[in-house]
Amino acid sequence: MNVVAEPRAIDAPQGSFGAGFAWAFARDLMLARRHPGETVLVVSFYALVASLFPLGVGAEPQLLARIGPGIIWVCALLAAFLSLPSLFATDFADGMLEQMALSPQPMPSWIAGKIAAHWMASGLPLTVLSPLLGLQYGLDGATLGTLAMALALGTPILSLLGAACSALTLGARGGGMLLALLALPLFVPVLIFGAGAAEAAASGLSAAPHLSLLGAGLILAAMAVPFAIAAAIRIALD
Amino acid sequence: MAAAPRLEGRGLACSRGMATLFRDVSFVLDAGEWLAIRGANGSGKTTLLRCVAGLTHVDAGSIARSGDFLYAGHLPAINDDLDAGENLRALLALRGIEPAADAVAGALDRVGLAKRRMLPARRLSAGQRRRIGLARLALDPAPIWILDEPLTALDADGEALFSGLLGAHVRGGGLALVATHHDLAPAPTRELRMPAPERLSRGGA
Numbered sequence: 001m002n003v004v005a006e007p008r009a010i011d012a013p014q015g016s017f018g019a020g021f022a023w024a025f026a027r028d029l030m031l032a033r034r035h036p037g038e039t040v041l042v043v044s045f046y047a048l049v050a051s052l053f054p055l056g057v058g059a060e061p062q063l064l065a066r067i068g069p070g071i072i073w074v075c076a077l078l079a080a081f082l083s084l085p086s087l088f089a090t091d092f093a094d095g096m097l098e099q100m101a102l103s104p105q106p107m108p109s110w111i112a113g114k115i116a117a118h119w120m121a122s123g124l125p126l127t128v129l130s131p132l133l134g135l136q137y138g139l140d141g142a143t144l145g146t147l148a149m150a151l152a153l154g155t156p157i158l159s160l161l162g163a164a165c166s167a168l169t170l171g172a173r174g175g176g177m178l179l180a181l182l183a184l185p186l187f188v189p190v191l192i193f194g195a196g197a198a199e200a201a202a203s204g205l206s207a208a209p210h211l212s213l214l215g216a217g218l219i220l221a222a223m224a225v226p227f228a229i230a231a232a233i234r235i236a237l238d
Numbered sequence: 239m240a241a242a243p244r245l246e247g248r249g250l251a252c253s254r255g256m257a258t259l260f261r262d263v264s265f266v267l268d269a270g271e272w273l274a275i276r277g278a279n280g281s282g283k284t285t286l287l288r289c290v291a292g293l294t295h296v297d298a299g300s301i302a303r304s305g306d307f308l309y310a311g312h313l314p315a316i317n318d319d320l321d322a323g324e325n326l327r328a329l330l331a332l333r334g335i336e337p338a339a340d341a342v343a344g345a346l347d348r349v350g351l352a353k354r355r356m357l358p359a360r361r362l363s364a365g366q367r368r369r370i371g372l373a374r375l376a377l378d379p380a381p382i383w384i385l386d387e388p389l390t391a392l393d394a395d396g397e398a399l400f401s402g403l404l405g406a407h408v409r410g411g412g413l414a415l416v417a418t419h420h421d422l423a424p425a426p427t428r429e430l431r432m433p434a435p436e437r438l439s440r441g442g443a
Contacts (some may be wrong), residue, residue: 095316
């Protein structure tokens with residue numbers, strides 16, 4: 001018999017999705033502002049690695065324009081991965097995660113808020129910076145635009161999927177390595193469609209199918225992932 | 239205040255792997271009462287509190303909470319990069335409580351953190367972090383408290399502060415479930431002594 005009745009009294013504070021989301025979003029953005037090192041690290045890693053390739057493979061415009069979108073995507077993917085391990089781990093370690101789980105706010109609400117804040121501090125700067133990095137590869141205007149568009153749709157998916165893996169590795173020893181093994185394969189479809197969009201634009205085709213698929217992926221991930229993470233966190237706290 | 243708070247656990251059992259931490263633990267708490275949970279290290283006090291709060295699943299038995307509850311585990315839920323006031327406000331806002339600005343300052347003053355309000359929590363001592371938790375107890379209106387070793391790292395003055403808060407809470411019609419090794423000033427209404435953990439052979443008993 002595992003019956004646990006939990007009647008909440010009428011005077012208990014009622015949580016709402018909006019309140020939970022706003023709470024976590026504001027708190028994590030404040031923490032990111034207080035501690036800008038992480039965002040700076042992500043952005044400089046991205047810019048540095050993306051700048052190393054033209055130096056390494058030589059200044060051949062055709063080759064650079066051909067490999068540019070793919071390289072920028074891989075760099076964005078690895079950079080987005082850098083800040084993932086601490087997404088839930090800090091709150092888990094200091095006990096905040098159990099307070100959040102016990103709060104009247106629905107779990108997916110603050111989870112979604114945390115992921116949105118994570119994207120603001122990692123995916124958004126990566127997206128904004130991408131046209132600048134694309135110039136090094138001699139990409140034309142249309143390709144640069146499509147690349148930024150694809151990143152704008154794709155990096156939130158990276159944040160969502162990465163957060164799910166981050167929640168799954170909570171409490172595991174050597175979680176960082178495990179996180180890489182879990183998350184990077186999941187990023188593959190995003191990479192394929194994201195880089196595909198920019199490549200299609202570069203060869204004069206329509207990028208719309210790729211972007212639509214990314215958009216559909218984003219909607220799907222945004223709907224499902226916060227619930228999956230809630231389950232993972234419950235297991236980690238049990 | 240709507241209905242009187244009440245907390246009841248009946249026939250609770252929890253095991254971790256092969257070890258049964260406790261079984262057949264029952265208690266009832268009504269408004270104005272507080273229960274002290276005693277027991278040796280490793281006897282399952284923390285697990286019992288986590289079960290009551292709903293963080294850990296019980297293997298058997300049922301828990302009935304009527305009334306909003308506040309759980310404070312042995313992790314203080316204090317973020318190193320936020321100062322005392324921000325930490326306190328975040329903990330309260332999470333539970334949907336918006337205190338007035340001077341209420342937060344007043345509570346921190348009361349627990350002796352007035353001068354250290356602007357310091358990031360990483361520069362506070364363990365006892366000072368605990369005191370942020372005391373300020374939280376003072377500001378959160380939840381009628382049910384579930385507290386795990388609330389006196390860890392607190393000095394004599396902090397202990398007195400906690401006793402005062404607990405006394406006021408119980409007199410005000412609240413109830414509290416507290417795991418502690420200390421003898422506190424408002425004597426517990428009841429005591430629950432956790433039995434020493436027993437090891438079960440494979441196959442159970």
